[in-house]
Amino acid sequence: MNLKKWMWTTITVQNDERGLLFRDGSYIKPLMPGTYRLSPFSKERVTILGVTKPFAVPGKDVRLFLHDSLLLEELDIVQVADHEYVLHYEDGNFAGLLTAGTYAFWNVLRKHEYIRVDTRAPELPDTIEASILPKLSAYYQVFEVASHETGALFYNNRMIRELAPGKYYFWKGPVSVQVQTVDLRQQQMDMTGQEIMTEDKVTLRLNFVCQYRIVDPLRVLQIKSFQEQLYIQLQLILREYVGSLKLDDLLKMKQEIAAYVLTRLNGKSEEYGVQFMSAGLKDIVLPGDIKDILNTVLLAEKKAQANLITRREEIASTRSLLNTAKLMDENQTLFRLKELEFLEKICDKIGSISLTGGGNLLEQLNSLLGEKTPGKGA
Known part of the structure; x- marks a missing residue:
């Protein structure tokens, strides 16, 4: 009798465990907490599972146990389709994300909750708390729209809606998600060294600049190579304007180029979805030979x-002398004062003067000066 007891195999199932009885490898029934004895000669085996962990039997598919109604009373069966994710919570805490497949969880000691999401609607629902997002990073993608931008959301290359500044999360799933952003700040377009020929066949280079702001982002996204097309439009307008003027006229009217170009560009605003704020001609670069010619002309004009x-100064001086002479003829006092002024100037340059006889003072002084002039006889 003791020998028979010794040969029995004793199996103990704890309160936080459940046993699964197999015979010849086939599942028979569950074993509740307690002690069980199995004959070593029988083909029965027991697998012990902890109820605090997901239901999983090594080497067995979970669907092999779904026919047992007694076992199913203590299990939550979760089936996840290919287009779904299931967020699994245990006692209110996030436990993990379930992808396509069949899962079973013991419901004896813990309360389970499941949030099912359809990845065919890619945007993450607001019900998902931000605190668990780091744990889901392998399953979603994030797009950011800066404060100075607007975004356009596309599903499978079809535009869905416009996005305001912010951060957006989308599931990685069957739907392809793209977000294109457009900068709404004032931008500048520079045209440097653009060669253009005038009406009189002079090739010159222009440096031009204009500022603009996008007002219709969706229209801009519909234009392929938006920046390039805008540049070409500016180029064509400049060619049209410069090509209708001769060089001399262009140099005289260069201040009007900016106003003309800005008016023409704003005529295209609706077509491109932008508002042009300002435009300006930075400089005109002339060919070397033309520059030399213009410098020569300028020098001649200045001479x-x-x-x-x-x-004009000589004429004015002569007129002044003539007016003085007329006044001296009409006024003897003024004539005498002029004599004294003339004498004062002579005295500044001559040490001493001796005068003899009578006669006009100016005549005698002129005679003295004539005698002292080098190269004349006494």
Whole structure:
């Protein structure tokens, strides 16, 4: 009798465990907490599972146990389709994310909750708390729209809606998600060294700049190579304007180029979805030979202006002398004062003067000066 007892196999199932009885590898029934004895000669085996862990039997598919109604009373069976994710919570805390497949969890000691999401609607629902997002990083993608931007959301290359500044989360699933952003700040377009020919066949280079702001982002996204097309439009307008003027006219009217170009660009605003704020011609670069010619012309003009000013000064001086002479003829006192002024100037340059005889003072002084002039006889 003691020998028979010794040969029995004793199995103990704890309160936080459940046993699964197998015979010849096939599942028979569950074993509740307690002690069980199995004959070593029988083909029965017991697998012990902890109820605090997910239900999983090594080497067995969970679906092999779904026919047992007694076992199912203590299990939560969760089936996840290919287009779904299931967020699993235990006692209110996030436990993990379930992908496509069949899962079973013991419901004896812990309370389980499941949030099912359809990845065919890619955007993460607001019910998902931000605190668990780091644990889901392998299953979603994030897009950011800066404060100075607007975004456009596309599902499978089809635009869904416009996005305001913020951060957006989307499941990695069957739907392809793209977000394109557009900068709404004032931007600048520079045209440097653009070669353009004038009406009189002079090739020059222009440096031009304009500022603009996007007002219709969705329209901009519909234009392929938006920046390039905007640049070409500016180029064509400049060519049209410069090509209709001769070089001399262009240099005289260069201040009007900016106003003309800005008006023409704003005529295209609705077409491109932008508002042009300002435009300006930075400089005109002339060919070397044309520059030399213009410098020569400028120098000649300045010399002519200088000669004209000199002649005007000479004429004014002569008129002043003529007016003085007329006054002296009409007024003897003024004539005497002029004599004294003339004598004062002579005295500043001569040490002493001796005068003899009578006669006009100026005549005697002129005679003295004539005698002292070098190269004349006494």
